Amino acid sequence: xxxxxxxxxxxxxxxxxxxxxxxxxxxxxxxxxxxxxxxxxxxxxxxxxxxxxxxxxxxxxxxxxxxxxxxxxxxxxxxxxxxxxxxxxxxxxxxxxxxxxxxxxxxxxxxxxxxxxxxxxxxxxxxxxxxxxxxxxxxxxxxxxxxxxxxxxxxxxxxxxxxxxxxxxxxxxxxxxxxxxxxxxxxxxxxxxxxxxxxxxxxxxxxxxxxxxxxxxxxxxxxxxxxxxxxxxxxxxxxxxxxxxxxxxxxxxxxxxxxxxxxxxxxxxxxxxxxxxxxxxxxxxxxxxxxxxxxxxxxxxxxxxxxxxxxxxxxxxxxxxxxxxxxxxxxxxxxxxxxxxxxxxxxxxxxxxxxxxxxxxxxxxxxxxxxxxxxxxxxxxxxxxxxx
Ligand code: HEM
Numbered sequence: 574x575x576x577x578x579x580x581x582x583x584x585x586x587x588x589x590x591x592x593x594x595x596x597x598x599x600x601x602x603x604x605x606x607x608x609x610x611x612x613x614x615x616x617x618x619x620x621x622x623x624x625x626x627x628x629x630x631x632x633x634x635x636x637x638x639x640x641x642x643x644x645x646x647x648x649x650x651x652x653x654x655x656x657x658x659x660x661x662x663x664x665x666x667x668x669x670x671x672x673x674x675x676x677x678x679x680x681x682x683x684x685x686x687x688x689x690x691x692x693x694x695x696x697x698x699x700x701x702x703x704x705x706x707x708x709x710x711x712x713x714x715x716x717x718x719x720x721x722x723x724x725x726x727x728x729x730x731x732x733x734x735x736x737x738x739x740x741x742x743x744x745x746x747x748x749x750x751x752x753x754x755x756x757x758x759x760x761x762x763x764x765x766x767x768x769x770x771x772x773x774x775x776x777x778x779x780x781x782x783x784x785x786x787x788x789x790x791x792x793x794x795x796x797x798x799x800x801x802x803x804x805x806x807x808x809x810x811x812x813x814x815x816x817x818x819x820x821x822x823x824x825x826x827x828x829x830x831x832x833x834x835x836x837x838x839x840x841x842x843x844x845x846x847x848x849x850x851x852x853x854x855x856x857x858x859x860x861x862x863x864x865x866x867x868x869x870x871x872x873x874x875x876x877x878x879x880x881x882x883x884x885x886x887x888x889x890x891x892x893x894x895x896x897x898x899x900x901x902x903x904x905x906x907x908x909x910x911x912x913x914x915x916x917x918x919x920x921x922x923x924x925x926x927x928x929x930x931x932x933x934x935x936x937x938x939x940x941x942x943x944x945x946x947x948x949x950x951x952x953x954x955x956x957x958x959x960x961x
Pocket of ligand 1: 680681688692750857858861862863865866869925926930
């Protein structure tokens with residue numbers, strides 16, 4: 574046993590020395606501890622400080638930083654094109670994929686080929702025609718939100734001017750996306766709490782991030798996957814069962830209401846998605862469309878409240894454009910330049926993604942902003958917040 578530990582210890586030291594001095598990325602700047610082992614990176618990934626840590630590294634080391642033995646972070650403008658828009662596309666890195674534990678891989682975890690196949694079907698749900706047809710649902714739930722906020726403000730005696738807007742925006746976005754995906758709302762606005770399905774998926778994201786961290790230590794990853802407590806796996810299975818039931822119910826309705834499912838089913842030809850892929854895709858859509866939109870709107874409200882001059886200008890533009898709630902539609906709201914600018918600026922200043930979107934360098938001679946990046950050992954990424 575002693576010998577085994579000794580060998581293990583020697584292996585760690587040798588690997589760390591190799592990583593710092595002989596690895597193909599050895600010439601890139603960054604802290605030696607991060608070059609030696611993924612531990613500093615993984616600690617920040619788990620404690621939610623990754624964005625802040627990487628920002629401080631760019632301030633100290635410049636435009637390219639080695640943030641882990643095999644990973645580089647970039648902040649130069651040219652890196653956007655080279656990393657995310659080069660052809661053929663660089664594949665999503667395994668280490669950056671959020672593990673779900675159950676179900677088929679949906680777009681953000683699938684490989685390039687399966688991603689393209691799934692995306693071809695799902696994109697029909699986001700065409701101009703589909704968006705126009707879905708507008709009545711957006712209006713229905715937004716009106717409900719406004720009326721629930723009025724009720725809240727009137728019924729509160731102690732703090733009549735206070736509501737937790739972040740929570741209410743989550744309720745409305747989950748209700749909208751739930752209705753678009755399952756043909757039925759989660760009823761969060763009516764019940765003033767998250768549906769069990771939503772609470773479970775929000776907790777699952779945190780747990781998934783921890784599982785993802787083990788990708789950085791391959792043997793530990795295999796052990797961890799096997800050691801996930803059976804109670805956790807049972808919860809994940811229960812959640813997946815709920816998804817199956819909801820999707821099956823919507824499919825069996827054979828309804829022509831213009832929600833996401835109508836377009837997915839209508840266009841799901843022989844080369845399309847299996848039913849298991851549809852279950853996973855729907856779970857992805859609910860999460861991708863709700864929490865992101867809610868936190869962006871929360872950020873827009875927060876930034877506007879911090880700058881009273883911005884809030885005044887926004888109120889003036891909106892009140893000049895509309896005389897009543899019924900005038901507000903997707904088309905009329907899209908024509909408000911100041912509102913548009915506030916949303917764009919909020920997307921720029923507020924980070925929705927707590928991690929960057931890593932891509933693997935899978936071909937020789939790949940250049941990012943003129944630098945040759947070694948193939949096979951390099952994962953490259955940009956975090957939007959660090960680029961300005
Ligand atoms: C402000 C709101 C939103 C933000 C900030 C946001 C952010 C993002 C980001 C950063 C990705 C890339 C993920 C990756 O490459 O791994 C992504 C992908 C995606 N988002 Fe959003 N999103 C928002 C709203 C929505 C909405 C409303 C929907 C749908 C209802 C949606 C559906 C998707 C889908 C399906 C993907 C995967 C696309 C693909 O892989 O081809 N998102 N989103």
